[in-house]
Amino acid sequence: MKWLLFAAATVTALAQSSLDFPMSLASSPDGKYLVALSAGPKVSVTSFESASMKEISRVALDGAWLGLTFAPNGRTLYAGGGSRGSVYEFSVSTQGELKQTHEWKASDFIGDVTLAVSSSSCKSQQRGDCKHDLDRTLLLISVQ
Numbered sequence: 001m002k003w004l005l006f007a008a009a010t011v012t013a014l015a016q017s018s019l020d021f022p023m024s025l026a027s028s029p030d031g032k033y034l035v036a037l038s039a040g041p042k043v044s045v046t047s048f049e050s051a052s053m054k055e056i057s058r059v060a061l062d063g064a065w066l067g068l069t070f071a072p073n074g075r076t077l078y079a080g081g082g083s084r085g086s087v088y089e090f091s092v093s094t095q096g097e098l099k100q101t102h103e104w105k106a107s108d109f110i111g112d113v114t115l116a117v118s119s120s121s122c123k124s125q126q127r128g129d130c131k132h133d134l135d136r137t138l139l140l141i142s143v144q
Contacts, residue, residue: 020044024068026077033096037068037079045079045088047096056096061088067113080110087113 021040027033027050034048045068046058067080067087077090077098087110089102 023064024066024079026068026070028070028092028096029072029074033074033092035068035070035077035098037064037066039064039066039082045077045090045098047092047098049096057098059090059098059100061100064088065109066111069114078113080113081106082111083109085109 020038020042022036023039024037026035026037028035032050033056034050034053036046036048038044038046043061043064044058045061045064047056048054049056061079061081063082063084063086065080065082067078069078070076070092071078075092077092079088079090081088081103085105085107087104087106088100089104090098091101092098
């Protein structure tokens with residue numbers, strides 16, 4: 001019997017130095033951009049062009065941990081602030097550039113962030129009668 005190995009992916013260094021510590025990756029809904037959350041001594045969130053892995057922008061943060069998620073439209077990104085107990089919100093331009101737009105104090109420690117989407121806003125009991133406006137809830141995983 002013969003075993004064959006094939007490369008399934010390209011390995012790319014995301015850290016700008018050996019001290020960085022990439023903790024989370026998120027791909028934009030359209031697949032054009034990849035964002036990395038680094039929680040090492042140089043805490044940052046960095047966007048890359050998926051096809052070339054060229055760095056587009058990097059935003060330094062005061063603290064971070066695991067959570068990283070895109071809104072469904074791909075124009076908003078959320079990151080968990082770890083021991084800072086915050087959630088960061090970023091706008092994402094059509095060119096993949098990041099800009100921090102808000103920071104919420106949420107808890108003592110934010111372990112993860114994800115976006116839950118439901119269609120509970122439809123008031124009709126008849127199936128197919130509504131155009132669903134999606135309710136979006138930011139879920140935080142807090143460690144007490």
